[in-house]
Amino acid sequence: MKRRQFLKSLAYTGAAGLILPRTKLFGADAPNNKLNIALIGTWGRGEAHFDGLKKENVVALCDVDEKHLAYGAERFPGAKQYVDWRKCLEQKDIQAVVCCTADHTHAFVANWAMNRGLHVYCEKPLANSVEEARVVRANYLKNKGKLATQVGTQRHAIENFNRVRELVLDGAIGELQEVNAWGDRKLPRPGYPTAGGEPPAHLHYDLWIGPSPFHPYNAEYFKGGSGMNCLSWNMYWDFGSGQVGDMGSHTMDLAWNAIDAALPTTAEGKGDPLNPDVSPVKLEMHWDIPANDWRQAIRVGWYQGGALPESPSRYIDLKRIDHGAIFEGSKGVLVADFNTRALYPQGNQADLTYYKPRPKSALLPPLGDFQREWINACKGSLKTSCDFDYGGRMIEMMLLGLVAYRTGKKIKYDGAAGTVTDAPEASALLSRKYREGWTLNG
Numbered sequence: 001m002k003r004r005q006f007l008k009s010l011a012y013t014g015a016a017g018l019i020l021p022r023t024k025l026f027g028a029d030a031p032n033n034k035l036n037i038a039l040i041g042t043w044g045r046g047e048a049h050f051d052g053l054k055k056e057n058v059v060a061l062c063d064v065d066e067k068h069l070a071y072g073a074e075r076f077p078g079a080k081q082y083v084d085w086r087k088c089l090e091q092k093d094i095q096a097v098v099c100c101t102a103d104h105t106h107a108f109v110a111n112w113a114m115n116r117g118l119h120v121y122c123e124k125p126l127a128n129s130v131e132e133a134r135v136v137r138a139n140y141l142k143n144k145g146k147l148a149t150q151v152g153t154q155r156h157a158i159e160n161f162n163r164v165r166e167l168v169l170d171g172a173i174g175e176l177q178e179v180n181a182w183g184d185r186k187l188p189r190p191g192y193p194t195a196g197g198e199p200p201a202h203l204h205y206d207l208w209i210g211p212s213p214f215h216p217y218n219a220e221y222f223k224g225g226s227g228m229n230c231l232s233w234n235m236y237w238d239f240g241s242g243q244v245g246d247m248g249s250h251t252m253d254l255a256w257n258a259i260d261a262a263l264p265t266t267a268e269g270k271g272d273p274l275n276p277d278v279s280p281v282k283l284e285m286h287w288d289i290p291a292n293d294w295r296q297a298i299r300v301g302w303y304q305g306g307a308l309p310e311s312p313s314r315y316i317d318l319k320r321i322d323h324g325a326i327f328e329g330s331k332g333v334l335v336a337d338f339n340t341r342a343l344y345p346q347g348n349q350a351d352l353t354y355y356k357p358r359p360k361s362a363l364l365p366p367l368g369d370f371q372r373e374w375i376n377a378c379k380g381s382l383k384t385s386c387d388f389d390y391g392g393r394m395i396e397m398m399l400l401g402l403v404a405y406r407t408g409k410k411i412k413y414d415g416a417a418g419t420v421t422d423a424p425e426a427s428a429l430l431s432r433k434y435r436e437g438w439t440l441n442g
Ligand SMILES: NC(=O)c1ccc[n+]([C@@H]2O[C@H](COP(=O)([O-])OP(=O)(O)OC[C@H]3O[C@@H](n4cnc5c(N)ncnc54)[C@H](O)[C@@H]3O)[C@@H](O)[C@H]2O)c1
Pocket: 040, 041, 042, 043, 044, 045, 046, 062, 063, 064, 065, 068, 083, 085, 100, 101, 102, 103, 105, 123, 124, 125, 152, 153, 154, 207, 208, 210, 226, 227, 228, 229, 230, 231, 246
């Protein structure tokens, strides 16, 4: 074949290398470099992922609600459709999974997906029990060399997160002693809704219940608008962990990002009287976090539902911040919400001479689009800012706080073994009981 003929035949048979502009051929957005993704949960929070996923190949959609599945299929008509995520994960061309289901299935989907060699983006909270957090984190650590993971705490990309970290690391408040985060959302519920008739035909209710103990259908669980429906079920222990896993995942991240923390050695919690059905509205939890190579051991706390850390000054009204964190150091205090921060030097020594702000050139770089960070990681770098190690440790600490709250006393924790060492009654609360036929490690 003559050279000219050969080139012509390549172009004709779709050897696109000769006819497409170079920018489209190489790099993260190249057609041959698109990721095959399964979106599990195709309405609600799932919708927030549509635009980003449109740039990739969404090859599978899964939702227990056939109306929601149809809604997703309007956006991704070429994808195969499923109502059971276990069947969905068997589809052979899937490379990565975005999980937007209810909290009580997150660890399941994440763990099963990693067992099949799939990258995972999992909406917060990553787990609904200490054991789930540990299983998912351990699986990720085993596969860290080949899988990219991200917990869906997208506020992490707000540049204020980096600015807060720099202030703490650079000593703007002296030596860090304590960090407390809080949230003011209140969703009081009396108990599980009573039986409310048959589920609608488009909803596979038994699959929605999934691994959790069965509770009869009630429309109450499904009354919320898109992206807000989680508030209809996340207060019930079998489906969520209330504000601890909900806004707690986002707001504690503001603190967690700045403290490079290992697992706690103790946990304690107090708040509303224990309700066997519903997680507490008002709650305060504390942990002892070991020292690391740049700071001493610190206390970390979480307050919610009307509980608040003490203000360091009568000029600072923490009630005016709905979700925030306060870092207390030997020479000052840093108060932050998601977008802003305020530094208060305190005491006779607080002349700020000890603090040298870093030059602009040394500021931590912006993270960019949070979902894109994960997609790029799947395509090569494997590096994300909220991987299942970082996010897994954080939610393990938070859920351990709920174990202490339910135990009713301060507990000691062996983070290496995942055991409570001084309260046998707490051990049973580290894990959840699953319905027959469901396994976390499938
Ligand atoms: N990152 C954020 O800012 C943010 C915001 C809202 C919600 N969320 C999280 O996203 C998740 C979903 O919240 P939501 O308000 O969209 O809830 P939702 O009840 O609307 O559920 C989302 C979708 O998942 C489907 N679904 C539920 N269980 C499923 C299962 N086992 N298999 C397949 N599909 C299933 C539902 O039918 C629905 O279409 C929650 O875990 C919540 O914490 C995160």
